[in-house]
Amino acid sequence: GAGVSQSPSNKVTEKGKDVELRCDPISGHTALYWYRQSLGQGLEFLIYFQGNSAPDKSGLPSDRFSAERTGGSVSTLTIQRTQQEDSAVYLCASSLVRGLNEQFFGPGTRLTVL
């Protein structure tokens, strides 16, 4: 596809369950970002991948959150033992190269933890 895609678009889960959110960046984009947006709020940075470098995990809110990026392309954000406060829209973005480039966002995954 031409843009960043994310799946699923919506996820409802029970408290304590694990969830995996997927991001397919634009082909050829070396940088990939995960953000979280709670209702009515701005975006909160979670994690950043750049090429083969070690990811910047400084935004992950707890050790229940992890992410990986396989083959420099698709990324999966995993939340273990979900809590109600994890409910939010999780947005993925990619950019072409490292530097002053705009980030292209996917449509997001709306996670609801019951």
Add this chain to the structure above:
Amino acid sequence: SQQGEEDPQALSIQEGENATMNCSYKTSINNLQWYRQNSGRGLVHLILIRSNEREKHSGRLRVTLDTSKKSSSLLITASRAADTASYFCATAINFGNEKLTFGTGTRLTIIP
């Protein structure tokens, strides 16, 4: 934590009028970007201004940056109903550190 804060939080204007939104931030930056978000989902990049630039134009958009005041403004001229959306400023602190810190957003409503 939020780096930027947009002002106002919400703005309603008549179609055809100009809309101005402001953003303040706390730390030194490398660049500042404005994004638009429709229906609480994906964001669309509007414009990027570097720290050594003072003003930038793109179509009906005009962005200014005052690094001494740590503030930026986004002006949308001749507004249209399709401009109804939330607008966010985002800052990048260092070249090579591209993670963005977003403000809380301005909800703009254009009244036809």
